[in-house]
Amino acid sequence: MIDQQLKQEVSALLKSQFGFDxxxxxxxxxxxxxxxxxxxxxxxxxxxxxxxxxxxxxxxxKKGGPELVLVISPLIALMQDQVDKxxxxxxxxxxxxxxxxxxxxxxxxxxxxxGRHQLLFVTPERFRKNEFLEIVKGRKISLLAVDEAHCIxxxxxxxxxxxxxxxxxxELLGNPPTLALTATATxxxxxxxxxxxxxxxxxxxxxxxERTNLALTVHDVYGTDEKIRGMMxxxxxxxxxxxFYFSLIQxxxxxxxxxxxxxxxxxxxxxxxxxxxxxxxxxxFLSSEDGLILATPAFGLGVDKSNVRLLVHNExxxxxxxxxxxxxxxxxxxxxxxxxLFFDQDDVSIxxxxxxxxxxxxxxxxxxxxxxxxxxxxxxxxxxxxxxxQMNFYNKRDYRVExxxxxxxRWDCLRPQNSRLGFEAACEPTAEQLQELExxxxxxxxxQKLLEMVRLAQKTEGCRMLEIYNYFGxxxxxxxxxxxxxxxxxxxxxxxxxxx
Numbered sequence: 001m002i003d004q005q006l007k008q009e010v011s012a013l014l015k016s017q018f019g020f021d022x023x024x025x026x027x028x029x030x031x032x033x034x035x036x037x038x039x040x041x042x043x044x045x046x047x048x049x050x051x052x053x054x055x056x057x058x059x060x061x062k063k064g065g066p067e068l069v070l071v072i073s074p075l076i077a078l079m080q081d082q083v084d085k086x087x088x089x090x091x092x093x094x095x096x097x098x099x100x101x102x103x104x105x106x107x108x109x110x111x112x113x114x115g116r117h118q119l120l121f122v123t124p125e126r127f128r129k130n131e132f133l134e135i136v137k138g139r140k141i142s143l144l145a146v147d148e149a150h151c152i153x154x155x156x157x158x159x160x161x162x163x164x165x166x167x168x169x170x171e172l173l174g175n176p177p178t179l180a181l182t183a184t185a186t187x188x189x190x191x192x193x194x195x196x197x198x199x200x201x202x203x204x205x206x207x208x209x210e211r212t213n214l215a216l217t218v219h220d221v222y223g224t225d226e227k228i229r230g231m232m233x234x235x236x237x238x239x240x241x242x243x244f245y246f247s248l249i250q251x252x253x254x255x256x257x258x259x260x261x262x263x264x265x266x267x268x269x270x271x272x273x274x275x276x277x278x279x280x281x282x283x284x285f286l287s288s289e290d291g292l293i294l295a296t297p298a299f300g301l302g303v304d305k306s307n308v309r310l311l312v313h314n315e316x317x318x319x320x321x322x323x324x325x326x327x328x329x330x331x332x333x334x335x336x337x338x339x340x341l342f343f344d345q346d347d348v349s350i351x352x353x354x355x356x357x358x359x360x361x362x363x364x365x366x367x368x369x370x371x372x373x374x375x376x377x378x379x380x381x382x383x384x385x386x387x388x389x390q391m392n393f394y395n396k397r398d399y400r401v402e403x404x405x406x407x408x409x410r411w412d413c414l415r416p417q418n419s420r421l422g423f424e425a426a427c428e429p430t431a432e433q434l435q436e437l438e439x440x441x442x443x444x445x446x447x448q449k450l451l452e453m454v455r456l457a458q459k460t461e462g463c464r465m466l467e468i469y470n471y472f473g474x475x476x477x478x479x480x481x482x483x484x485x486x487x488x489x490x491x492x493x494x495x496x497x498x499x500x
Contacts, residue, residue: 003032003036006032006035006036007028007032009060010028010031010032010035010056011023011028013056013059013060014052014056017056017059017089017090018052018055018056018059018089024048024049024207025044025048025049025207025208026042026044026205026206026207027048027049027052027053029205030042030053030179030205031052031053031056031057033203033205034053034057034143034177034178034179035057035060037177038177038202038203039177039178039179039197039199039202040178040179040180040199040202040203040204040205041149041179041180041182041190041193041194041199041202041203041204041205042179042180042181042182042204042205042206042207043182043183043184043185043190043204043205043206043207043209044181044182044183044207045183045184045207045208045209045211045328048207050147050181050183051082051085051086053145053179053181054069054071054119054143054145054179054181055085055086055089055091055119057069057142057143058086058091058093058118058119058143059089059090059091059118061118061142063092063118064115064116065115066115066139066140067118067139067140067141067142068112068117068118068119068120068136068139068140068141068142069118069119069120069141069142069143069145070120070122070136070141070143070144070145070173071119071120071121071122071145071147072122072123072124072144072145072146072147072163072166073121073122073123073147073148074123074124074147074148074151074160074163075147075148076097076098076099076123076410077298079095079097079121080095082095082121083095083119083121086119091118091119092116092117092118092119093117093118093119093120093121094108094111094112094117094119094120094121095120095121095122096108096109096120096121096122096126096132097121097122097123097126098123098409098410098412098414098415099416101416102415109131109132109135112135112136112139113135113138115139120136123162123410124160124162124163124165124166124169125162125410125411125412127162127165127169127172128162128411128412129412133169133172136173137172137173137174141173141174141176142176142177143176143177143178143179144170144173144176144177144178144179145178145179145181146163146166146178146179146180146181146197147181148181148182149163149180149181149182149185149193149197150182150184150185150189150193150321151163152164152166152180152192152193152196152197153185153188153189153192153193153196162436164196164436166196166197167196167197167198170197170198171198175198178197178199178202180193180194180197180199183325183328184209184321184324184325184472185321185472186471186472186473187472187473190204190473206474208474208477209324209468209469209472209474210469210474210477210483211327211328211331211465212486213331213334213335213336213337214327214328214330214331214337214339214465214488215336215337215338215339215486215488215489215490216327216339216341216464216465216486216489216490217338217339217340217341217489217490218340218341218343218457218459218464218490219340219341219342219343220343220344221342221343221344222344222346223344224251224254226342227255227314227342227344228254228255228258230340230342231244231255231259231312231314232258232259232262232264234310234312234338234340235259235264235292235310237338238309238310238338239290239309240289240290240307240308240309240310241285241288241289241290241291241292241305241307241308241309241310242291242292242293242308242309242310242311242312243292243293243295243299243300243308243310243311243312243329243330244292244293244294244295244311244312244314245295245296245297245299245311245312245313245314245315245317245326246270246294246295246296246314246315247296247297247314247315247317247347247350247351247354248315248350249270249272249296251314251315252268252270252294252295252296252314253268255294255314256268256294259292259294264292265291265292266291266292266293266294267281267282267284267285267291267292267293267294268281268293268294268295269281269282269285269293269294269295269296269298269299270295270296270298270299271296271298281293282299282303285305286303286305297317297322297326300326300329303329304332305329305332306332306333307331307332307333307335308329308330308331308332308337309330309331309335309336309337309338310330310337310338310339310340311326311327311329311330311337311338311339311340312339312340312341312342313326313339313340313341313342314342315342315344315347315350315351316341316343316344316347316348316351316453316454316457317351317453318351318354318355318446318449318450318453319446319449319450319452319453320449320452320453320456320468320471321449322453323341323453323456324468324472327339336488341457343457343458348450348454351450352447352450353398354399355443355446355447355450356443357398357399357400357403358399358403358442358446359403359437359439359442359443359446360400360403360404360439361439362434362435362437362439364391364400364404365404365407365408365429365434365437366428366429366434367391368387368391368401368404368405368408369404369408369413369425369428369429371386371387371390371391372387372408372414372421372423372424372425373425373428375424378390379420379421380419380420381420382420383419383420383421383422384401384402384405384421387401387405387421388401405423407429407437408423408429409423411429411433412426412427413425413426413427413428413429414426452471456468456471459491460491461491461495462485462491463485463486463489463491463492464486464489464490464491464492465485465486465489466483466484466485466486469483
């Protein structure tokens with residue numbers, strides 16, 4: 001039975017503190033569930049406002065009181081933005097992660113100990129630190145929110161070993177009301193999330209994954225030149241904001257050179273840019289009325305631009321989950337938007353390499369740590385390039401060293417240092433951390449997901465969007481009726497032409 005007083009309270013808070021007149025999708029139902037002391041799994045597509053589902057409970061808390069909303073997130077790079085947005089709503093929010101100095105972390109933990117802050121963002125790896133665990137156990141956790149909850153599951157497209165321990169951490173915190181949030185999860189992943197968090201009796205809320213305004217099209221192409229001609233043509237056909245995604249930075253820059261030669265204004269975004277350049281390019285694109293940005297898949301996480309009219313994948317994504325999350329960044333205003341994928345058979349090998357190199361063997365990671373601990377003039381002079389040379393790299397796309405550094409940083413085995421590498425050794429990775437990687441299983445799972453994405457790209461009849469809905473086990477609309485073909489993907493259009 002709905003608590004009418006609670007319903008009135010959250011509606012008033014939505015207006016007074018967040019400036020909205022109405023909830024979106026299942027937001028209100030989710031909030032009423034968790035604020036009444038329940039737990040839930042929420043499937044919320046990109047752009048449906050999942051952050052409100054933990055910001056509003058935090059806004060209800062008394063500042064300086066014992067209660068705390070704790071958000072588990074895998075995305076260190078986004079935590080500052082998440083904190084900034086929460087503070088704009090008047091919420092006392094902070095994050096603690098490995099990007100902070102030891103002094104800053106200790107200061108923030110002391111503030112938490114004293115009862116400060118209403119909302120805290122951390123990675124799951126933070127729970128490995130006993131001093132942190134003792135501090136949060138000393139606060140009353142009014143809500144535990146697990147963002148990107150698909151990372152819990154071995155069957156998910158972005159499995160994180162420490163996420164699989166969140167059920168254990170939840171018990172240590174006294175099993176507080178828990179909200180698991182994800183944009184994309186197959187039925188198997190949904191079940192795994194609920195089971196691992198101990199929420200099998202809790203409801204699942206789905207805002208629906210239908211995007212009836214997105215027209216999906218796949219082009220069979222061969223080679224870079226054909227892709228660049230295709231990009232040029234699509235840019236002229238579809239005015240307005242556009243995102244072109246690239247798996248390879250070298251492909252991104254080749255396209256950038258051609259666009260510049262044609263006097264087509266654009267920005268670039270990728271992990272090798274300096275942080276200030278990334279922020280500036282992102283800001284300029286977001287404020288533009290018809291801008292074009294060439295980016296790697298990292299662009300778009302936490303970015304809210306509602307009127308992207310064209311989205312192009314230059315190479316095939318590594319999974320249907322990734323593909324649908326990325327095309328979901330187009331047309332958030334509900335207006336028609338075109339999503340095009342250039343499918344070159346040779347690009348499949350690129351993603352196979354990425355899967356392999358994103359999952360280095362435990363011994364490889366240990367060797368990288370020992371090289372950093374040993375130091376020496378080579379490391380001081382060349383940083384990552386020295387590590388790559390010592391680990392016998394011959395392929396410029398082999399990013400196992402970068403993956404190893406990310407893992408070591410996430411585990412706090414490295415601490416920031418003003419040096420060419422940017423880190424120094426802090427403590428050796430434990431056998432438990434290395435064992436939990438399960439590299440071979442992750443490679444197998446990633447390969448299977450890539451195969452499913454290839455099958456979608458090679459589909460020659462039916463409906464691409466309906467195929468995606470079926471993949472996620474989503475077969476009914478909000479009225480309980482069977483979903484129909486979208487009518488606007490390339491296969492639906494071709495079928496209609498044939499019938500005519």
